Amino acid sequence: MKSCISFVGLLAVGNCDNISQRSPTHKRYRQFSNSVSISKHTSSIIQAKSYRRSNQHPSIYNIRGGDTNISSTTSLSVSATMASLFAGSIGGAIGVGISYPFDTLSTKAQVSTGKEGQQLSLTKSIGRIWKNEGVRGFFEGVLVTVSRRYQPYTLIRMTYLFTHLMHLFPIYHNSYLTLFLLYTLSLYN
Amino acid sequence: MIGQALIKSIQFAVNEITFLWLEKNTTIKSNLIKMAIAGTLAGLLSSFVVSPIELVKIRMQSQNKAVDKKKDDDASDAEVFNNEIDCVRWMVKNEGWKALFCHGLWITIIREIPSFAFYFVAYGMLAKSPIADILGGHAAPLLFGAIAGWAMWIPTYPIDIVKTIEQAQTSEKVDGKKKKDVLNSRQITAKLYRAGGLRGFFDGLEPKLARAAVKHAVTFYVYEVLMGFLRPHIRN
Numbered sequence: 472m473k474s475c476i477s478f479v480g481l482l483a484v485g486n487c488d489n490i491s492q493r494s495p496t497h498k499r500y501r502q503f504s505n506s507v508s509i510s511k512h513t514s515s516i517i518q519a520k521s522y523r524r525s526n527q528h529p530s531i532y533n534i535r536g537g538d539t540n541i542s543s544t545t546s547l548s549v550s551a552t553m554a555s556l557f558a559g560s561i562g563g564a565i566g567v568g569i570s571y572p573f574d575t576l577s578t579k580a581q582v583s584t585g586k587e588g589q590q591l592s593l594t595k596s597i598g599r600i601w602k603n604e605g606v607r608g609f610f611e612g613v614l615v616t617v618s619r620r621y622q623p624y625t626l627i628r629m630t631y632l633f634t635h636l637m638h639l640f641p642i643y644h645n646s647y648l649t650l651f652l653l654y655t656l657s658l659y660n
Numbered sequence: 661m662i663g664q665a666l667i668k669s670i671q672f673a674v675n676e677i678t679f680l681w682l683e684k685n686t687t688i689k690s691n692l693i694k695m696a697i698a699g700t701l702a703g704l705l706s707s708f709v710v711s712p713i714e715l716v717k718i719r720m721q722s723q724n725k726a727v728d729k730k731k732d733d734d735a736s737d738a739e740v741f742n743n744e745i746d747c748v749r750w751m752v753k754n755e756g757w758k759a760l761f762c763h764g765l766w767i768t769i770i771r772e773i774p775s776f777a778f779y780f781v782a783y784g785m786l787a788k789s790p791i792a793d794i795l796g797g798h799a800a801p802l803l804f805g806a807i808a809g810w811a812m813w814i815p816t817y818p819i820d821i822v823k824t825i826e827q828a829q830t831s832e833k834v835d836g837k838k839k840k841d842v843l844n845s846r847q848i849t850a851k852l853y854r855a856g857g858l859r860g861f862f863d864g865l866e867p868k869l870a871r872a873a874v875k876h877a878v879t880f881y882v883y884e885v886l887m888g889f890l891r892p893h894i895r896n
Contacts, residue, residue, distance in 0.1 A: 557886065557890070558882070558883045558884075558886035558887045558890060559879075559883055561882060561886060562878070562879040562880065562881070562882035562883035562886065563879050565878055565879070565882050566874075566875040566876065566877075566878040566879030566882070567875060567879075569874060569875070569878050570870075570871045570872075570874040570875035570878065571871075573867040573868065573870045573871030573874065574721070574867070574868070574871050575721050576864070576867040577864040577865075577867040577868040577871065578717075578718055578721040578722060578824055578828075578864070579721065579722065579864070580863050580864025580867070581820070581821045581824040581825060581828075581863060581864045582718075582722040582824060582825065582828045584821065584825070584852065584855075584856070584860060584863040584864070585821075585824070585825030585828065585829075585848065585851075585852070591863075593866070593867070603724065603725050604725050608725070611720040611721050611723065612716065612717040612718075612719075612720030612721050612744065614743075614744055615713055615716045615717055615720070615744045616713070616717050618713075
């Protein structure tokens, strides 16, 4: 349950998973406290375990559980919480960023209802924002909204994981992950 | 920054402790109810962070940088901000620190608590239903996220509109006196009801729902792509 607060929904995925599968609570705590560790042994046992586990739970959460074979060549292991925190924070930021214009429209409508007591039509609202400010008008305040996802606590953990990932997996260098990092950084500038 | 980190860790801890406490000391069997209770407490705590952030967001969104100010009468007396920092600075100067953190705090708490509960319960119920198997791994999280988002927004939208209107009004002070009358939540609710009846509480709902759908689609897609990379490395 720990990771559900800031990335409200999507971490519910990881959390349902946690709750239904691992009831011994101390184990979850331990995973939480040392969420990233690099073991020196190539973990074929872990891989086999995770494969079995994903077969035991063919739910919507374990879509690609056993079908990839990267871990036999690398030595990184991540806790489930950490992984979903990482994926969730990046996914959430992009999701918020892309859907933000709708939020602006909604707020404009709400405020105008409060002021004039009448509805501002959507087309009129879009036209007005476009005329006055252009594209930027749709994204006023997006930074502070996205930053909600990047409070220090999350950020430190994310950075930590990311540095390890970049060093260990050349496969990630020209992939989505790099793109997402660049996107995230560009949001800050 | 430190304060936020503190609040964040408190949230995590409270959420976890609540869940564990419920698991040990109560006879509630359903995970959904436990999640709803834990989520409610998390919602209560997160309100203290969410409220100032949403306040800045709403001020940024509701400003009107009209080129022709004479035509746009609602822009004539409103402030215009360059960026978020500018906005915060203006608020601290003209309204004080207290307003930054407390303006609309109660209504935020009232909104956050049910929305968390609605979201978790809706998502959990959908994920356990047979629809999940029919849809399969890729479509289900997308669709369920959007539906859970709607289940969250539709009941709490009337609260959200009151909150937005409350936070959009400035409590600017001139010579120690308030320049304008600031309505409280109850007065806003009454005003809205008089002006538009029940229908008035749902203005602007459509873009909000569209937002929830787009947001969840994108979020889950990115989440799944990343988890696809990470899943082989997840430790048991």
